[in-house]
Amino acid sequence: MIRNSLFISATLLCLTVFGLMDRLHFLAPSKKLLFLHCGPSLALFFAILGFNLFSAAIAVNRKLLLKDTGRKLSHLDKQLQAASNEDITRSLGERR
16 A cells, blocks of 8 residues: 555656646756755755655545455454354464
């Protein structure tokens, strides 16, 4: 889930950077002065933007991909607690 969210946020951040580069092409002649003067602020802005995109992707992934997890786990817990299902506990013990 973290890998997917990181991929999504990196992709969106790259799209944002490329979109800004396309719209701000008139600043290209003065990019050296711009980076010297505003470089740390730009780096902080893009770091915070990347973190926010990553957080949003994690939230969306948790909402969409972890549906009914509690119900599924409670069903497995009920099977494990039942005395007649020793096969399940034995097979889970073999997987470790």
